[in-house]
Amino acid sequence: MSDSTLPVRYPNIRSRRIMTTRAWWLVLLNVLIPGSVQVLAGNRRFGRFGLGATIVFWALALVAIVVFFINSNILIALGTNVIALTIIQIVLIAYAVLWLALSFDTLRLVRIVRAAPGARPLIAALAVIALLATAGSAAYAANLAGVARNTISEVFTSGDYAEPVDGRYNIMLLGGDAGPDREGLRPDSISVVSVDAETGSTTIIGLPRNFEQATFSEGSPMFGPFPNGYDCGDECLLGYLYTEGEQRPELYPDAEAQGSNAGTEAMRDAVEGITGLTIQYYVLIDMQGFSQLIDALGGIDIDVPERLAYGPVTSRTPYGYFEAGPQHLNGEMALWYARSRFDGNDLQRMERQRQVQEAIIQQMDPANVVTKFQAITEAGADVVKTDIPKVMLSRFVEIAAKSQSLPINALELVPPQVDTLNPDYPAIHTLVQESLLSPSPSE
Known part of the structure; x- marks a missing residue:
């Protein structure tokens, strides 16, 4: 059969039945195999280019799937590398432009006005679906x-790859609050996340912000002004050291x-x-912007142990109450739950903050992160500061x-287990080391 007799390329335009059937096939082929429409019914050179590019895309997708099951770490490395992401973005933009051109050219070749009137809206709808799908x-x-x-570029720094210390990576988490009633930033939440580099076993060590007489090693710049521990002459709480350090920038x-x-x-x-641990990295979370991240995750689930009033300490009456039992909290309410000082003490606040941290980790499952990826990453850029280098991601x-x-695993360095006014550091270091001993997944 010669080209001149091919019904797809040279249809009987007077037959609505033929033109309608042809339109359905062309639009469907554009969905399934972009470029094939042009090979059959349009500019063959353009079609071969589009078809070849589509086959290459499928091949790359197949390779990615195979690599995912063989060694997913390769894909993780590419997905956290700025250069690789730039290349991926350029390639995807090129495919978007190509498939857009193929879709519009398909609409031209379809000659929708020659199709049956009742089929035209459905063919147009399928064409739109094809455009969105490709x-x-x-x-x-x-x-x-x-x-x-x-x-990644905004949040993470440049730096070298670092090996774990004693088999673990230790990261300091600070929940910062620089409210208008405060001089500088004071961390309301202080903890260390210690992760076994091989098994992934994680221990969160909580330190109360009202911990006193914090000690420094002789190698620390703070050892000079405070050789016997943090003694500022008044109420010398651990949470105040951030401001103390900012007032002594020459030390760092x-x-x-x-x-x-x-x-x-x-x-x-x-x-x-x-803690007696080597802290390799820090993560500072802006508590004022913290709610954005929780909202981006779709909220968190908290099991409230008992009825809790919330509101600022300056208020004579609470803003409201968290009722006991399971609660789904948005960002604003989660922040109130973690920070409320209306009832209870700092130790109870630490327990609530740990609840919120664990709830966020639970929400960080792959399916949730993928579906809300853009909102989560944009919120993270506004909320997080860290010295974790890109190469470690x-x-x-x-x-x-x-x-x-x-x-x-969780360890709270609080009374009665720990004397936070006159700390026994050898005993604290022993508690910390014991908390890091946990079974591997195979045990």
Whole structure:
């Protein structure tokens, strides 16, 4: 059969039945095999290019699937690498443009006005679906790659790969609150996340902000002004050390260049002295913007142990109450739950903050992160400051995947187990080391 007799390329335009059937097939082929329509009924050179590009895309997708099951760490490394994400974004944009052009050209070749009147809206609807399935999906994926790249660039620093210390990575978490009634930032939440680099076993060590006489090693810049521990002459709480460090920037002249600041470094030195652990990285979370991250996750689930009033300490009456039992909290209410001082004490607040941390970790399951990826990454860029280098991201994502199947261990350095006014550091260091001993997944 010669080209001149091919019904797809040279149809009987007077037959609505033939033109309607042809239109359905062309639009469907554009969905399934972009480029094939042009090979059959349009510009064959353009069609071969589009078809070849589509086959290459399928091949890359198949390779990605195979790699995922063989060694997913390769994909994780690519997904957390700024250069790789840039290349991926450019490629996806190119595919979006190509498939957009193929879809519009398909509509031209369909000659929809020649189809049966009743079929025209349905054919047009399928054409729109084709556009979304091909060009729209590629454009959306390109946008996500760009969002991820920008977030990684904004949040994470440049730096070298670091090996674990004694088999673990120890990260200091600070929940910062720089309210208008405060001088500088004071961490309301202080904890250490210690993760086994092999098993992913995780221990969260909570330190009360009213811990006193924080100690420093002789190698710490804070040891000079406070050789016998943090003694400022008045109420010398651990949470105040951030401001103390900011007032002594000369002690940490390289902090800013390393993605930190003097306040954070003073806190790091104190936390190392208290726990006996080497703190490799810090993460500072802005509590004012914390609710954005929780909202991006779709809220969190908290089992409230007993009825709790919430509101500022300056208020004579509470704003409201958290009723006992399971509650689904949005960002604003989760923040009130974690920070409320209307009832209870700092130790109870620490327990609630730990509840919120664990609830957020539960919400960080892969399905939830994928479906809300853009909102989560954009919120993270506004909320988080850290000195974790970009090169460590793939390693930490790999470890985090292992930790999902393990329970989170918790140690609170609070009374009666720990005397926070006159701390016994050898005893505290023993408690910390014991909390890190946990079974591996195979045990």
